[in-house]
Amino acid sequence: MEIKWYIGLAVALFCTGVVGVLTRRNSIIIFMCIELMLNAVNLLLVAFSKMHAASPVAQALPNVASDAQLFVFFIMVVAAAEVSVGLAIIVMMYRNIHSVDINFLNRLKN
Amino acid sequence: MTFDLIMSNVLQLVWLIPALPLIGFLLNGLGRKMLSKTMAGIVGSGTVLLAFLVSLYVFFQVKGGNSHVAHYFNFINIEGLKIGFDFQVDPLSSIFLLIITGVGFLIHVYSTSYMHEEDPKDFAKYFAYLNLFVFSMLLLVMGANYVIMFIGWEGVGLCSYLLIGYWFKNTNYNNAAKKAFIMNRIGDLGFLLAVFWLISKTGSADYHEVFANLSKLTTRDITGITLLLFVGATGKSAQIPLYTWLPDAMAGPTPVSALIHAATMVTAGIYMIARSNVLYTMAPATQTVVAVVGLATAILAATIALKQNDIKKVLAYSTVSQLGYMFLGLGVGAFTGAVFHVMTHAFFKALLFLGAGSVIHAMGGEQDIRNMGGLKKHMRITHITFLLACFAIAGMPPFSGFFSKDEILAAAYEKNPVLWGIGVAGAMMTAFYMFRLYAMTFLGNFRGTHEQEHHLHESPAAMTMPLIVLAILSVIGGFIGIPEVFMHGGHRLEEFLAPVFAQSNALIKEHHALSHSQEYMLMGISVAAALAALAFAWNKFSKYRKSDKEEAGLGKVLENKWYVDELYDSIIVKPVLAIGKYFNNVVEKRGIDGFVNGVGRAVNYGSRQIRLLQSGQVGAYVLMMVLGILVFFIVQLFL
Numbered sequence: 102m103e104i105k106w107y108i109g110l111a112v113a114l115f116c117t118g119v120v121g122v123l124t125r126r127n128s129i130i131i132f133m134c135i136e137l138m139l140n141a142v143n144l145l146l147v148a149f150s151k152m153h154a155a156s157p158v159a160q161a162l163p164n165v166a167s168d169a170q171l172f173v174f175f176i177m178v179v180a181a182a183e184v185s186v187g188l189a190i191i192v193m194m195y196r197n198i199h200s201v202d203i204n205f206l207n208r209l210k211n
Numbered sequence: 212m213t214f215d216l217i218m219s220n221v222l223q224l225v226w227l228i229p230a231l232p233l234i235g236f237l238l239n240g241l242g243r244k245m246l247s248k249t250m251a252g253i254v255g256s257g258t259v260l261l262a263f264l265v266s267l268y269v270f271f272q273v274k275g276g277n278s279h280v281a282h283y284f285n286f287i288n289i290e291g292l293k294i295g296f297d298f299q300v301d302p303l304s305s306i307f308l309l310i311i312t313g314v315g316f317l318i319h320v321y322s323t324s325y326m327h328e329e330d331p332k333d334f335a336k337y338f339a340y341l342n343l344f345v346f347s348m349l350l351l352v353m354g355a356n357y358v359i360m361f362i363g364w365e366g367v368g369l370c371s372y373l374l375i376g377y378w379f380k381n382t383n384y385n386n387a388a389k390k391a392f393i394m395n396r397i398g399d400l401g402f403l404l405a406v407f408w409l410i411s412k413t414g415s416a417d418y419h420e421v422f423a424n425l426s427k428l429t430t431r432d433i434t435g436i437t438l439l440l441f442v443g444a445t446g447k448s449a450q451i452p453l454y455t456w457l458p459d460a461m462a463g464p465t466p467v468s469a470l471i472h473a474a475t476m477v478t479a480g481i482y483m484i485a486r487s488n489v490l491y492t493m494a495p496a497t498q499t500v501v502a503v504v505g506l507a508t509a510i511l512a513a514t515i516a517l518k519q520n521d522i523k524k525v526l527a528y529s530t531v532s533q534l535g536y537m538f539l540g541l542g543v544g545a546f547t548g549a550v551f552h553v554m555t556h557a558f559f560k561a562l563l564f565l566g567a568g569s570v571i572h573a574m575g576g577e578q579d580i581r582n583m584g585g586l587k588k589h590m591r592i593t594h595i596t597f598l599l600a601c602f603a604i605a606g607m608p609p610f611s612g613f614f615s616k617d618e619i620l621a622a623a624y625e626k627n628p629v630l631w632g633i634g635v636a637g638a639m640m641t642a643f644y645m646f647r648l649y650a651m652t653f654l655g656n657f658r659g660t661h662e663q664e665h666h667l668h669e670s671p672a673a674m675t676m677p678l679i680v681l682a683i684l685s686v687i688g689g690f691i692g693i694p695e696v697f698m699h700g701g702h703r704l705e706e707f708l709a710p711v712f713a714q715s716n717a718l719i720k721e722h723h724a725l726s727h728s729q730e731y732m733l734m735g736i737s738v739a740a741a742l743a744a745l746a747f748a749w750n751k752f753s754k755y756r757k758s759d760k761e762e763a764g765l766g767k768v769l770e771n772k773w774y775v776d777e778l779y780d781s782i783i784v785k786p787v788l789a790i791g792k793y794f795n796n797v798v799e800k801r802g803i804d805g806f807v808n809g810v811g812r813a814v815n816y817g818s819r820q821i822r823l824l825q826s827g828q829v830g831a832y833v834l835m836m837v838l839g840i841l842v843f844f845i846v847q848l849f850l
Contacts, residue, residue: 122833203829 107148114141128191128201132184139180143173224265225281225298228308229349231262235342243335251331252323255338259319259345263312270305276710277301280355280419287358294416299355303711306550306704307352307482310557314474315345317677321565322466324673325572337377341470344370348475352482356416357406360483364402364447367476368395374471375463384462391456398446398453402483405439408432422489422714430494437490437497441504444480449531450508450538455776457531461523465568468523473530473564474557481537481553485711488546492715502542502626506633509535511773513640517647518762518769521578522567525648529604530560532641536619539634544719545622546712547705551692552619554704555611558688559603562681566597569670569678570652574663580648581757585657589667592675594653596682601649603685605642605741608734611689617734618694621725624733635737642741643748650752658757696730 114137121134150169153159191201198205235258239251246254273279278301287294300308319341326337347366354360369392376388410416412432413424428436444450449457460472471477484491484501491498509532516528533556540549571578573590587594603610606617616638624631657664669675693701709716725733762770771777824835 119837123830123837126830206829 104148104152107144111141111145111148114138114144126202126204128194128203131203132187132191135187136180136184139176143176146176147173225269225279225300225353226283227265228262228269228312229346229353231258231265232342232345232349234258236339236346239335239342240339243332243339246331246335248323248327248331248334251335251338252319255342256316256319256323258342259312259316262345262349263309263316266305266308266312269300270309273300273302273305274707276707278710291414292410294356294358296359297355297417298353298359299418300353301711302708303482303485303550304352306554306708307478308349310478310554311345311348311352311475314557314561314681315341315348315470317680318466318470318474318561318565321469321568321674321677322464324671325466325568326464337374337464340370340373340377341467344374344471344476348479351479355418357409357418357421358416360486361399361402361406364443364479364483365399367471367479368392368399368447371395371460371471371476374467375460377463377467381462387456387459387462391460394453394456395446398443401439401442401446403443405436405443408436408439418486425489425493433490433494434496437487437494438500440483440487440490441497441501444483444538445504446480447483448477448480448534448538450480450504450535451511454508454512454531455772455779458524458527458772461521461527465523465564465571468527469561469564469568472527473560477530477534478537478553478557481534481541481549484538484541485546485550488712488715489718491541492544492718498542498544500542502539502623502630505535505538505540505542506623506630506637507535508532509539509637510633510640511535513637513644514769515772516644517640518766519644520581520770522570522580522583522648522652523564523578525580525644526560526563526567529563529641529644530556532637533560533604536616536634536637539623539630540619543619543622543626543630544715545619546715547692547702547708548615548618548622550708551704552615555603555615555685555688558681559600559610559612559685562596562600562678562685563604565674565678565681566593566600569593569674570597572670572674573667574659575666577659577663580651581755582659582663583652583657584655584659584755585653586667587653590653590669592669592678596675596678597653598649599682600685601645603689605645605745606638606737607741607745608738609689611685611687613738614689614692614694617737618692620737621694621730621733624729625725631733635740638737639740639744642744646745646748647752650749651755654749654753655755658755694730696727 118134118136118138118141121137122131125131125134146169194206195201235254238254239246243251278299281298281300283296283298285293286296319338322337322341326334329337344367347363347370349363351360351363351367354363372388372392375391376385378384379388406416409421413421413427415421415424425433446453457472457477461468463472491501512528512531512535516525516532519525519528533552537549537552537556540546540552569590570583570586570593573586573593574583577583599610603612606613620631620634620638623634657667692704695702761767768774824831
């Protein structure tokens with residue numbers, strides 16, 4: 102498959118994420134949209150990796166084909182950890198203001 | 212060989228002359244809190260006396276017409292211009308050295324008694340200033356180039372300021388001091404420009420080099436330089452249009468008026484022009500200006516002096532008038548005559564001021580001659596010496612003023628009889644106002660209060676001794692310049708000064724000397740005129756009675772000094788103040804302050820607007836972030 106299809110999908114996912122972050126007020130949905138953007142980038146990384154691995158220059162060198170795929174797994178692990186922190190924050194927020202609407206959260210104090 | 216040895220001795224000693232008063236200044240100035248009055252007086256007078264003795268020695272060494280330059284160090288040493296800290300001793304400067312240190316010493320002695328009521332601290336301060344003045348004045352006349360002269364020139368101006376404002380707690384005195392300083396600064400600017408001009412054209416400020424390289428100067432240069440130098444002289448020597456500071460300078464203690472504003476500092480302009488005599492001889496146009504300004508000043512000041520009632524003011528205007536005569540002499544090429552008049556004037560005018568000081572002292576500070584009268588009985592020495600000085604200044608033969616003034620008038624006649632005629636009219640007025648002053652002060656009945664009459668006394672010896680010495684000099688001082696017509700080879704001063712003016716004399720092509728009969732006639736007329744004025748004044752004012760009648764007409768104009776001060780006030784001072792006010796209120800407050808405050812206000816306003824972006828809405832922040840990223844993308848991809 103050509104690289105442009107991957108790029109197109111990644112851009113579509115990313116834009117969906119951006120629009121979601123900008124338009125939604127529910128913090129859980131915003132959080133999900135952020136994850137969407139993260140995964141769009143991840144997808145792009147793997148796609149490019151695959152593309153470059155096919156080039157003759159890369160084949161002469163060791164590990165080039167697999168490096169980016171390892172990175173992606175690594176990013177997924179970190180993202181999972183980050184999700185737990187983010188969800189914890191949202192839980193704390195709900196406990197404090199009894200809502201997950203971010204527009205209530207517009208000042209530093211109180 | 213021995214001659215060389217003597218000469219080198221002179222060179223070694225010359226630096227002592229200004230150094231001694233400088234030491235006196237440092238001792239009195241730094242130790243003013245420790246020195247007793249006696250010590251301060253001894254240090255002040257002693258250093259000047261020593262300087263006088265060295266000057267006397269130097270005088271006898273240069274008598275043959277020698278001129279010496281002593282080089283000490285380079286004051287300015289840059290590519291293409293070298294100005295040394297050099298002293299020059301020649302007949303002209305040695306005459307001035309003697310006047311400055313000699314008369315200066317007498318006035319220092321006089322001051323020890325006159326200023327005796329001051330605090331010890333102020334007393335030492337006064338002597339420190341006087342010594343600093345003597346030092347600066349010596350620097351002025353001893354410098355071998357215009358730059359050193361300028362240092363002294365500024366130094367005397369500073370000391371004059373300090374001493375006029377000696378009683379600085381009085382605002383009027385302070386204003387007088389400021390006026391003197393500012394008016395002198397106007398003249399100094401002219402002097403400075405002239406020196407720059409000279410250096411740019413001849414590449415040197417040394418007298419010797421400048422006068423040897425006159426071919427480098429065009430006529431326009433010389434005329435410009437001499438005119439600018441003359442502007443400097445009008446400031447320092449109180450000539451039209453910068454003379455009004457001198458009468459106000461009488462705010463200072465009387466010995467200061469005698470030393471600075473009569474005998475020495477105000478003659479600095481005459482010294483400078485006499486020193487630059489070659490330049491002036493080569494610029495006839497400037498000479499005419501000098502002669503006309505000098506004569507106009509002489510007449511204007513004399514008319515004002517006719518109606519003044521303050522004893523010191525009369526003497527001040529008389530000084531301005533006599534300085535005018537000296538400039539007339541310089542303008543008609545009688546350089547010797549001008550220097551001669553400087554010398555005799557130093558004697559009799561210092562004597563008059565010191566005599567006036569003695570009178571003021573006896574009257575307990577009273578200066579108005581309408582409240583005096585009949586002091587003859589109470590103050591014998593002051594009276595006699597004052598009378599002799601009056602005869603001298605009025606130009607009565609054989610007193611000193613006769614010879615010097617007559618020489619100037621004779622030279623003026625040679626140039627143009629009109630100058631002479633006006634000069635004689637001025638001399639008549641001189642005789643009139645001096646004897647009006649004399650008669651109102653010493654003759655008739657006492658017109659002051661009883662308290663004052665009871666207090667009248669002759670001054671102590673420290674004050675009368677200088678009076679006596681100066682009186683002797685005023686009487687016999689003229690004999691060193693007896694004109695040819697009375698005694699062949701009698702004009703010793705001319706002979707003495709001849710080397711200094713040799714270059715100028717060579718330039719003057721034709722010289723029609725007056726015949727002896729003409730000279731007798733001129734002298735006869737001027738003496739007769741002065742005598743008539745003298746007798747008239749004596750007769751009129753010896754029986755003066757106080758009256759409340761106010762002056763009217765011309766008398767009132769004269770009493771108000773031709774309203775020159777008011778004129779200057781309205782055409783210069785007030786417009787300048789108005790401009791200052793405009794700059795303060797409009798340019799400063801609206802322009803500069805407005806700009807500075809505007810910057811502050813703009814930042815304040817801008818930040819208040821930008822603060823609205825910080826709404827605390829997370830969505831808004833994210834939106835901005837996204838927009839920012841989009842901008843980066845657009846910039847990256849399309850630009």
